[in-house]
Amino acid sequence: MFEDFAPVPVHKRVRSAAWAGDLHWRRIRAYIEMICRPISIAANTLRPALGTGVNHNFADKQFDKACVRTVQYRRNRGWNCKKEVLRDASSPVCFCLILMGKGPHSMALVDTKKMFKMAYNNGYAVGAFNVNNMEITQGIIEAIAEEKAPLILQISRGAREYASMSYLRAIIDVAVNENPDIPIAMHLDHGDTFECCKQCVDDGFTSVMIDGSHHSFEGNIKITKEVVDYAHDHGVVVEAELGQLGGIEEDVIGVEDVSAHLTDPDQAIEFIERTKVDSLAVAIGTSHGAYKFKTAPKLAIDVIEKIGARLPGFPLVMHGSSSVLREFKDLINKYGGAMPDAMGVPEDAITEAAQMAICKVNIDTDLRMALTAKIRQVFAEKPSEFDPRKYLGPGREAIRLMVKHKLQVLRCAGRAAECL
Numbered sequence: 001m002f003e004d005f006a007p008v009p010v011h012k013r014v015r016s017a018a019w020a021g022d023l024h025w026r027r028i029r030a031y032i033e034m035i036c037r038p039i040s041i042a043a044n045t046l047r048p049a050l051g052t053g054v055n056h057n058f059a060d061k062q063f064d065k066a067c068v069r070t071v072q073y074r075r076n077r078g079w080n081c082k083k084e085v086l087r088d089a090s091s092p093v094c095f096c097l098i099l100m101g102k103g104p105h106s107m108a109l110v111d112t113k114k115m116f117k118m119a120y121n122n123g124y125a126v127g128a129f130n131v132n133n134m135e136i137t138q139g140i141i142e143a144i145a146e147e148k149a150p151l152i153l154q155i156s157r158g159a160r161e162y163a164s165m166s167y168l169r170a171i172i173d174v175a176v177n178e179n180p181d182i183p184i185a186m187h188l189d190h191g192d193t194f195e196c197c198k199q200c201v202d203d204g205f206t207s208v209m210i211d212g213s214h215h216s217f218e219g220n221i222k223i224t225k226e227v228v229d230y231a232h233d234h235g236v237v238v239e240a241e242l243g244q245l246g247g248i249e250e251d252v253i254g255v256e257d258v259s260a261h262l263t264d265p266d267q268a269i270e271f272i273e274r275t276k277v278d279s280l281a282v283a284i285g286t287s288h289g290a291y292k293f294k295t296a297p298k299l300a301i302d303v304i305e306k307i308g309a310r311l312p313g314f315p316l317v318m319h320g321s322s323s324v325l326r327e328f329k330d331l332i333n334k335y336g337g338a339m340p341d342a343m344g345v346p347e348d349a350i351t352e353a354a355q356m357a358i359c360k361v362n363i364d365t366d367l368r369m370a371l372t373a374k375i376r377q378v379f380a381e382k383p384s385e386f387d388p389r390k391y392l393g394p395g396r397e398a399i400r401l402m403v404k405h406k407l408q409v410l411r412c413a414g415r416a417a418e419c420l
């Protein structure tokens, strides 16, 4: 079967890459799928742990050693490994594939392609929930498992710094393994540089966002294209952003007047065609954070319609779409908080957008508020309580109930099976 691999030129990029998965990734994956079948390991379970290397006639001993070290490292941690050296007789170039899997029952993260296709065709959107710790993740997963909905777990740069990627990844791996009937994607929220996105691709994310919306149009295209090229070669999908949102989310600072910075549909079409990006976050009058609007905002549904008409099937993404639920704001303020009166995005507007080309809706603020409201309530009602489980537990339960409600708003409950 190796005839199928064309001789691979050894060029600068390959020689400097520790993992040369950026070469002929699709062909390599096809080969992996073929050799994995007999040993009953789903090829996609191998994706995060797969390393491929290329060396020149094995003269580059350094690279060969790197592969061997990886094999040993994984074996120590109980992985099943298989090292395959693929040689093309007509060329001095070799592929060195290291295949790993945890066995036939190991589940894997998925990307968002199938989810978005189903969401687009069936008039719903997938919830993209930000995770920072175990309780938040568990609350989301419990709701998702009960409602049988597809799921995108988002990790921001702030979350990576706060919890460290290895802890978050371990928590998410447990969620994936315990819910084999739920498709779960792991997505980078608001990647700001090529290096940040590359790191996440290398860390096993199945989807990354490059937010170049603060750059010029051409600058945004350039950085997005760079990320798309790298991510696609590694089987990872990319979300970009065009137009500017309001509000503040971590270090993402938006514009004052959201209506003046809406996504231009003509620019969006050009942007999508030139970058080959997989999905696009559009500015349609939403705003990040809890302090969004003084009056109910009117979403620019016509932007979604115009892009949808010219690029049917292309998935759009809604950021800044938390609803700032009154129930939690009132609880926070009742128990000593000081959240000013502000409105979020009305849920019926989110449902309307979900039935159109919006296939992913980001939710972070509503999670934070649910958790904070319950913790404040416990602290106020039981001031002698000091067991973290006694306040984080109710916080987790509030998240579960809130997410269950959101899945109805997004119309994605019961849609897990068709997205697998």
Ligand SMILES: [Zn+2]
Pocket (backbone or CB within 6 Å): 190, 249, 288, 319, 320, 362
């Ligand atoms: Zn955002």
